[in-house]
Structure formats: structure tokens, C-alpha cells
Amino acid sequence: MNIDSIRNGIVIDHIEAGKGMDIYHFLRLDELDCSVAIIKNAASRKMGKKDIIKIDSALDIDLDALGYIDPDVSVNIIENGELVRKMHVELPEKITNIIKCNNPRCITSVEQEIPHIFKLTDRSRGVYRCIYCESVPKHKM
Amino acid sequence: MRSLIDIIDLTPEEIDGLINTAEDIIENPEKYNEKCRHKKLATLFFEPSTRTRLSFEAAMLELGGSVIGFSESSSSSAAKGESVSDTVRTVSCYADIIAMRHPKEGAPMIASMRSEVPIINAGDGGHNHPTQTLADLLTIKREKGRFDNLTIGFCGDLKFGRTVHSLISAMVRYENVKFVFISPQELKIPDYIKSEVLEPNKISFSETESLEEVMPELDILYMTRVQRERFFNEADYIRLKDSYVLTNEKLTPAKPDMCVLHPLPRVNEISVDVDDNPRACYFKQVRNGKYIRMALILKLLEIE
Numbered sequence: 001m002n003i004d005s006i007r008n009g010i011v012i013d014h015i016e017a018g019k020g021m022d023i024y025h026f027l028r029l030d031e032l033d034c035s036v037a038i039i040k041n042a043a044s045r046k047m048g049k050k051d052i053i054k055i056d057s058a059l060d061i062d063l064d065a066l067g068y069i070d071p072d073v074s075v076n077i078i079e080n081g082e083l084v085r086k087m088h089v090e091l092p093e094k095i096t097n098i099i100k101c102n103n104p105r106c107i108t109s110v111e112q113e114i115p116h117i118f119k120l121t122d123r124s125r126g127v128y129r130c131i132y133c134e135s136v137p138k139h140k141m
Numbered sequence: 142m143r144s145l146i147d148i149i150d151l152t153p154e155e156i157d158g159l160i161n162t163a164e165d166i167i168e169n170p171e172k173y174n175e176k177c178r179h180k181k182l183a184t185l186f187f188e189p190s191t192r193t194r195l196s197f198e199a200a201m202l203e204l205g206g207s208v209i210g211f212s213e214s215s216s217s218s219a220a221k222g223e224s225v226s227d228t229v230r231t232v233s234c235y236a237d238i239i240a241m242r243h244p245k246e247g248a249p250m251i252a253s254m255r256s257e258v259p260i261i262n263a264g265d266g267g268h269n270h271p272t273q274t275l276a277d278l279l280t281i282k283r284e285k286g287r288f289d290n291l292t293i294g295f296c297g298d299l300k301f302g303r304t305v306h307s308l309i310s311a312m313v314r315y316e317n318v319k320f321v322f323i324s325p326q327e328l329k330i331p332d333y334i335k336s337e338v339l340e341p342n343k344i345s346f347s348e349t350e351s352l353e354e355v356m357p358e359l360d361i362l363y364m365t366r367v368q369r370e371r372f373f374n375e376a377d378y379i380r381l382k383d384s385y386v387l388t389n390e391k392l393t394p395a396k397p398d399m400c401v402l403h404p405l406p407r408v409n410e411i412s413v414d415v416d417d418n419p420r421a422c423y424f425k426q427v428r429n430g431k432y433i434r435m436a437l438i439l440k441l442l443e444i445e
Contacts, residue, residue, distance in 0.1 A: 105246050105266045105268075106245065107243070107245040107251055108247070110245060122337060131247070132246060132250050
């Protein structure tokens with residue numbers, strides 16, 4: 001794969017340096033058959049350095065999940081070698097089954113089939129709370 | 142169909158409506174004694190709570206309805222491993238409204254997502270207990286005549302006290318309400334209450350370890366239990382436990398119309414001699430709890 005040119009695929013740009021692999025695993029890109037390139041510590045005028053992921057295939061990206069992991073990334077959709085759409089993600093209002101509630105007193109700790117849903121309660125500080133018990137997850141991912 | 146899971150599910154206007162109904166019930170009880178005829182309340186208590194369960198049952202009986210349910214999970218199918226969702230879906234085939242207490246936080250919310258009848262959260266672990274807050278609010282309204290321009294002291298365990306957190310969330314919506322938090326360092330009000338509830342609402346508050354110091358400025362004193370198991374060591378507990386015991390002597394500098402509230406049960410944090418002090422309102426609070434639950438049942442069943 002020539003990482004400079006994708007014919008049909010996705011470029012996830014402006015990833016905070018060091019988070020590229022987290023996103024790679026989180027979006028399960030390791031399960032894809034197509035070529036995937038992770039560029040670490042690329043020079044960036046805006047960020048100093050950044051990570052970039054290039055995926056040589058059109059696929060649906062969970063933008064909410066991406067926004068939760070890194071709200072500053074941009075997603076470029078490439079078709080026939082042309083940039084056809086550039087999307088900026090943001091912290092989603094609600095995330096479902098992206099992270100798990102780790103409060104042992106939460107109902108989700110005993111009833112396995114309940115979806116783990118978190119809502120954004122403080123956008124400026126990026127605080128999410130479990131909709132059931134309102135606790136904050138201990139780890140972001 | 143409405144449920145009540147968290148006190149902030151109700152707007153201040155809806156709370157006013159419930160209080161008006163409760164006060165009308167107090168004035169004219171006979172008007173209400175057939176309102177829920179042929180209606181059934183199910184009390185699903187997955188952990189024991191005599192006080193709250195009896196309050197709900199008395200409320201429904203005084204409305205002319207009837208009551209079914211269980212008072213501990215060992216006598217329900219939860220003991221066989223049934224999920225909250227399945228229990229509630231089943232019970233909602235039998236009852237018109239459900240009051241539910243569960244040791245796990247968020248269980249009543251799950252129930253409200255699956256139930257075909259209204260769910261009232263009667264306490265979910267250390268999380269929410271909205272009908273206690275409604276009882277507190279009715280008592281404040283009846284004793285003080287208003288929700289605005291009040292200085293409210295919270296004393297004791299402010300870290301784990303769910304009734305404290307819920308009442309704060311309800312009261313920040315009114316004008317010129319000030320809070321005074323009186324607790325040992327170990328049981329201070331959590332930082333997230335300050336950053337997510339008090340500061341966004343620009344609420345004035347202060348923190349102190351001394352109850353005596355702030356007594357004269359309070360309109361309401363909300364006492365809570367300081368529990369031995371909350372302390373890291375016995376020495377701290379022994380050092381602090383008597384600082385947060387209310388006596389008639391400590392009440393001397395208080396305003397004559399100050400009102401002492403407590404969600405009960407108390408252990409020793411309010412001396413028995415305070416019970417006859419005109420400022421003591423905690424048993425009125427218990428009675429008000431029944432009336433506000435009657436008003437809530439009527440509202441959720443959409444009975445005029």
C-alpha cells in the first residue's frame with residue numbers, strides 16, 4: 001500500500017500522538033483484510049506531532065466511539081482518489097457499549113445483558129457518567 | 142406514562158403541584174379515600190426497608206387502593222436469578238404502579254425502561270431516594286412557607302448521604318438558597334457535587350467542622366447519621382461522633398423558627414430531649430412522606 005494515496009478509503013487524521021494504536025485496536029482495524037497504515041509521530045504544524053491511520057477500504061466508522069477516544073480527530077473519506085468528505089468528530093452526548101461501568105454497586109455489575117450507556121455530563125471537562133448509577137468510569141478506555 | 146427515578150425528573154412546577162395536592166389531602170382526606178379504588182400498588186423491596194415500604198403501603202391504602210408485593214429479595218424470584226427487567230415486566234401485568242427498592246444503583250431505571258406501568262424509585266443503594274426528598278420538600282414548604290431565601294445546614298455524613306445529595310439537587314433550582322456543610326473532613330461533601338451541581342448554579346456555600354459556630358444563621362438544619370463504618374479508624378470516630386450530636390443546649394443560639402430535619406432512622410445524632418423542641422420536625426417529615434407519596438401515586442396514575 002502506498003500510504004500517500006488511497007483510492008477508496010478513510011484517513012483518520014489529527015490523532016493525538018501516541019493514541020493511534022489505541023484507535024486501531026478500538027475500531028478493530030486488526031480484523032480487516034485490506035491494507036491499513038498507522039503513521040506515528042507525523043509532523044504537524046498544529047499539533048507538533050500526530051498519528052494518522054489510513055484504511056484502504058470504505059467502511060463505516062463509529063464516529064461516536066472515535067469522538068469519545070479523541071474528540072480532535074478528523075475523518076477524511078476518499079473516493080476515486082479524491083477527498084469527498086471531511087468530518088470533524090466531537091464528544092458524543094451518549095455512548096453505548098464503548099466502555100463498561102466499573103462501579104460494583106451498579107445494576108450493570110450483576111445483570112449482564114444491560115447495555116453500558118454513558119452520558120456526557122460536563123463537556124468542558126469531558127466527564128461521562130453511567131446513566132444507571134451516575135458514576136464516572138475509572139479509566140477512559 | 143411517567144416514572145420517578147431521580148428527583149430532578151420533576152420540574153419545580155411539578156413539585157409545586159405535588160405539594161398542593163399533598164396539602165389538599167391533609168386538609169380534606171375524605172376527598173381522596175376512594176381515588177385509587179380498584180388500583181393496585183406493587184411494593185417490590187429487594188432489600189428490607191420497613192419505613193419506606195409502610196409509607197407507600199399506607200399511602201395507597203388511604204387512597205382506597207390495595208397493595209401486593211414482597212419485602213425482601215429472598216421471597217421473590219430474584220432469589221432464583223431472575224433479572225430486574227423480567228420481574229418488573231411480570232409484576233406490571235398484575236399491578237397499576239410499582240414502588241421499588243433495590244440494593245443495586247440504577248435498578249429502578251432499568252425497571253422503568255421495561256415496565257408497562259409507572260415505577261417509583263423507593264431507594265437504589267446509595268444513589269437516589271426521590272420520595273424522601275419529596276417528603277423533605279413538603280416539610281420545608283409547610284414549616285417555612287417557601288423554598289427561596291433559605292440557609293440550609295447539612296450536618297453529619299455528607300459524603301455518602303444520598304438524601305443530602307438529592308435535596309441539594311432539588312434546592313439549587315430556587316432563588317437565593319445558601320448551603321452550609323457541617324461535617325468532619327472524612328465525610329465532606331464530594332467535589333463532584335460542588336463542580337457539577339453547586340458551581341454551575343452559582344450557589345453560595347460554606348464548609349465547616351463546627352455545628353455550634355453556624356447554628357445562628359440556619360433556617361433549616363438537616364441532620365444525618367455519622368456511621369462508625371465510614372471511618373478509617375476507631376479513634377477518629379470516637380473523637381468526632383459527639384461533635385455531630387444535636388442537643389437542646391446546642392440549639393439555644395438557633396433561630397426560634399429554625400427547623401430540624403432528619404431522614405431517619407436516627408441512632409444518637411439527635412438527642413431524644415430535642416424531640417419536644419418546637420424546632421424538631423423529623424416526625425412531621427415522616428407523616429408528610431405518606432402524604433406526598435399519596436400525591437405522587439395520583440400524579441403517576443393520572444388520577445385528578
